[in-house]
Amino acid sequence: MKASSPIATSPIWPEAPADRPSGLTRSQHKSPGEPAAGRSVATERAGKARAPKRGQPDREPGLKRANFGRGAGLPTLLLLPQVLILLFFFFIPSLRALTQSVLLSDPFGTTVHFVWFDNFKTLFASGEYRQSLVTTAWFTVAQNVITLAIAVVLAFATDRVVRARSVYRTLILLPYAIAPAIAGILWAFLFNPVVGPLAHMLHALGISWDPNRNPNDALWLVIMAASWKHICYDYIFLVVGLLAVPVSLMEAAAVDGAGPIRRFFLIALPMLGPTIFFLAVMNFIYGFFETFAIIDAVTHGGPAGATNILVYKVFVDGFINLDLGSSAAQSVLLMTFALICTLLQFRYFDHKVNYGV
Amino acid sequence: MVERAPILDMICHAILIAGAMLVCVPLYFAFVAGSLTIAEVQKVPLPWLPGDQFLANLQTAWVKADFSRSFLNSIVVALGITAGKIVVSLLSAFAITYFRFRYRMLAFWLIFMSLMLPIEVRIVPTFEAVANAALPLQWLADLLHVADLWKWVSGHDVTIALEWNMVNTYPGLILPLIASATATFLFRQFFLTVPDELCEAARLDGASPLRFFWSILLPLSVSNIVALAIILFLFGWNQYLWPLLFTTDKDMATAVIALKNLIPRADSEPAWNIAMSGALLAMLPPTLVILLLQRWFLKGLVDSSK
Incomplete structure (x- = not known):
């Protein structure tokens, strides 16, 4: 534990009167009941010295040791824009989604009833929603597997080559700049059953391809467009991750007779485990939420609901069918899913610290 | 490289060329389609070589999608999101790392939840x-x-x-997209790595907190700000769902939304040549950003996801 510098805790600053009690956080700083901490260096030090006995860290998490002391005026002012924006455009909307999900209102909003969990019950009873769940599952899992598999192979190859490495990297990263909607339009053209050059090749091979009529074809089309757009993201994280694998480890394994491919699978890939886990979670988030644009630009959820993924259904039910209760209930289910993903990501944070990747 | 493996290296080059083709072929076909007349683009199969209508199609797409207006909107929105988010995030990250005040942890968790x-x-x-x-x-x-x-x-x-x-x-298009905390956390992480001695020295010299922020913290953060600004610009330019809902007036449409109107639908003339020219135009600004500022872009991409 570091001893706090006298400068850091003494009240030099007119903006930061040191004698304000800090109810939320004081116990981490000094012994309870100590009045006017920070006013004298001696008491502060004494308080600090006692802290570790209670198993507490010597300072609040995420606070600089050299800070500007107490005083709530300036920090409140600094935080105000962020908090106001979050309040108006994040917290209030999220709470409204929660309340709407247990209300039933007609499209014109004239009558509103409290219906407990009826919206959720209706949702799970409806075949349409269950179909949407299945579609989303297929869509996200396929997109995830394709994206990760291609990205791993490309990252491995990039790690091996020396010449022209940055050229390859630049080209492969290009789709990051392209909006999902535009990626969707490009692929819609390539696989357009009438004029698309790739659709023509499929027809020449004797495959009847028509994403406008055949549900499976439509689903594959959006999966391909979504994967194409997202490979670059996984790729760059894997390239960076591979750079962090210690060369000494690789050399030791090479001396022991392990070839490049064996080394990749037995050393590099396990070390990239946390990164791949993180990327899988990010791919799910991408597939669940950001692919809305691809669906809307290419298939409009059709044909016959074959590409009607959950987030698209929220949009259709909320803005076109004006079924606010159901749409809000779907939003709440999606929120739950997003929460799970975020919590999974925290696991990644822990792992990342341990492995140092 | 640990050992020489010429065959494997050749395979690796082949894999990378295939990867680059995977990216470039759709773009090349878009370019070819964008350079044909409407009669040529409907011929099957599509020719491998571009035609001579590229500039004319660009012009048609530009006028038809009203890109002169929607590009302006996209630029305003993308820059607004970038600047707004960075300013708001810098201030709040400064507040939660450099001040010890009563609601600090509460503010931290409020911001954190929005992630x-x-x-x-x-x-x-x-x-x-x-x-x-x-x-x-x-x-x-x-x-x-x-x-x-x-x-x-x-x-x-x-x-x-x-x-x-x-x-x-514009505020309606910009503000809701600023309401997330990713950038705040990036700056918070960075501020935590800034040496404590800098703050102590500044305090000894009698600098006020804002002076310290402006003269020391901000110059130190420049590379982080630039890297993040690129990611946020791309994020803002490529927005779809929000502008789609939010721009009932055609004059407020962003480039990506305006492009949507060029896609041929079942009952309209299949003007894929115009649609592809429009797509190339709408993806041009973000692509240029990535190509010209690649080093910063890579830093931003990797940092902003941590």
């Missing part, structure tokens, strides 16, 4: 919130019976009807 829910899942209520941003104030007024209070005080009968409609405005 968890992407805008797509709260799209309907967010739309309502922006269609009338004054709604929460209205509830507050109703809850506190401000109208009755006013009647009691002044004797006049009033009804309070607050409305602040942001549909089809």
Whole structure:
């Protein structure tokens, strides 16, 4: 534990009167009941010295040791824009989604009833929603597997080559700049059953391809467009991750007779485990939420609901069918899913610290 | 490289060329289609070599999608999101790392929670919130019976009807997309790595907190700011769902939304040549950003996801 510098805790600053009690956080700083901490260096030090006995860290998490002391005026002012924006455009909307999900209102909003969990019950009873769940599952899992598999192979190859490495990297990263909607339009053209050059090749091979009529074809089309757009993201994280694998480890394994491919699978890939886990979670988030644009630009959820993924259904039910209760209930289910993903990501944070990747 | 493996290296080059082709072939076909006349683009199969109508098609697409207006909108929105998010995030990250105040952890967790829910899942209520941003104030007024209070005080009968409609405005397009905390956390992480001695020295020299922020912290953060700005610009330019809902007026459409109107639908003339020219135009600014600022882009991409 570091001893706090006298400068850091003494009240030099007119903006930061040191004698304000800090109810939320004081116990981490000094012994309870100590009045006017920070006013004298001696008491502060004494308080600090006692802290570790209670198993507490010597300072609040995420606070600089050299800070500007107490005083709530300036920090409140600094935080105000962020908090106001979050309040108006994040917290209030999220709470409204929660309340709407247990209300039933007609499209014109004239009558509103409290219906407990009826919206959720209706949702799970409806075949349409269950179909949407299945579609989303297929869509996200396929997109995830394709994206990760291609990205791993490309990252491995990039790690091996020396010449022209940055050229390859630049080209492969290009789709990051392209909006999902535009990626969707490009692929819609390539696989357009009438004029698309790739659709023509499929027809020449004797495959009847028509994403406008055949549900499976439509689903594959959006999966391909979504994967194409997202490979670059996984790729760059894997390239960076591979750079962090210690060369000494690789050399030791090479001396022991392990070839490049064996080394990749037995050393590099396990070390990239946390990164791949993180990327899988990010791919799910991408597939669940950001692919809305691809669906809307290419298939409009059709044909016959074959590409009607959950987030698209929220949009259709909320803005076109004006079924606010159901749409809000779907939003709440999606929120739950997003929460799970975020919590999974925290696991990644822990792992990342341990492995140092 | 640990050992020489020429065959494997050749395979690796082949894999990378295949990867680059995977990216470039759709773009090349878009270019070819964008350079043909409408009659040529409907011929099957599509020719491998571009035609001579590229510039003419670009011009048609530019006019048809009203890109001169929508590009301006996209630039304003993308830059607005970038600047807004960076300013707001820098300030709040400074507040939660450099000040010890009572609600610090509360503020931290409030900001932190917003990381968890992407805008797509709260799209309907967010739309309502922006269609009338004054709604929460209205509830507050109703809850506190401000109208009755006013009647009691002044004797006049009033009804309070607050409305602040942001549909089809730049703030409406920008503000909801600023409401997330990723950038705040990036800056917080960075501030935690800044040596404590700098702050101590500044304090000894009598610098105020804002002076320290402006003269020391901000110059140190420049590389982080640039890297993040690129990612945020791409994020802003490529937005789709929010501008789609939010721009009922054609004059407020962003480039990506305006492009949507060029896609041939089942019952219209299949003008794929125009659609592809438009797609190339709409992806040009972000592509240039990535190509010209590649080093910063890579840093931003890797940093902003941590």
